[in-house]
Amino acid sequence: KEKTLAMMKPDGLYGNYDDQIKKMVLDSGFSILREKRIQLDEHTARIFYAEHSSKSFFPSLVKYMTSGPVLVMVLEKENAVADWRNLIGPTDAEKAKVTHPHSIRALCGVSAERNCVHGSDSIQSALREISFFFVKSLAS
Numbered sequence: 001k002e003k004t005l006a007m008m009k010p011d012g013l014y015g016n017y018d019d020q021i022k023k024m025v026l027d028s029g030f031s032i033l034r035e036k037r038i039q040l041d042e043h044t045a046r047i048f049y050a051e052h053s054s055k056s057f058f059p060s061l062v063k064y065m066t067s068g069p070v071l072v073m074v075l076e077k078e079n080a081v082a083d084w085r086n087l088i089g090p091t092d093a094e095k096a097k098v099t100h101p102h103s104i105r106a107l108c109g110v111s112a113e114r115n116c117v118h119g120s121d122s123i124q125s126a127l128r129e130i131s132f133f134f135v136k137s138l139a140s
């Protein structure tokens with residue numbers, strides 16, 4: 001079965017949305033293979049989001065992502081990558097509240113930056129991100 005990397009960002013954990021989000025994860029048919037709560041340091045956050053390093057919002061994104069602990073999870077199901085992206089909804093949480101009111105970002109996000117969860121955007125990204133946070137054997 002396919003695997004993806006999911007993350008509850010600092011605002012997701014601060015808001016105590018973790019139990020509610022986990023319930024949505026399990027109700028949608030995902031298995032949680034691994035999970036760990038970590039505090040990202042600036043270096044790690046910069047590497048994780050390296051593809052956005054030239055964007056104007058990058059410094060603010062790094063500050064946000066290091067503002068508190070995150071919960072990273074390896075999720076598994078058929079079509080996990082696309083299904084998790086569908087469940088979290090669009091990047092801009094403010095828009096998600098209007099266009100995707102049942103999405104996770106509509107539930108706990110507040111803006112284009114503070115969108116409370118992450119999901120790998122392709123199978124290739126999922127492999128990179130899973131091995132970024134967890135031992136390699138789970139990525140294949």
Ligand code: ATP
Pocket residue numbers: 052057061090091112113114115117118119120121
């Ligand atoms: P993620 O990679 O976190 O799952 P995504 O794939 O929906 O999110 P990306 O375009 O990869 O969105 O952006 C990565 C993150 O950068 C977003 O989740 C958000 O926190 C932040 N971000 C994206 N666009 C903006 C923006 N216009 N202004 C502020 N922050 C932004």
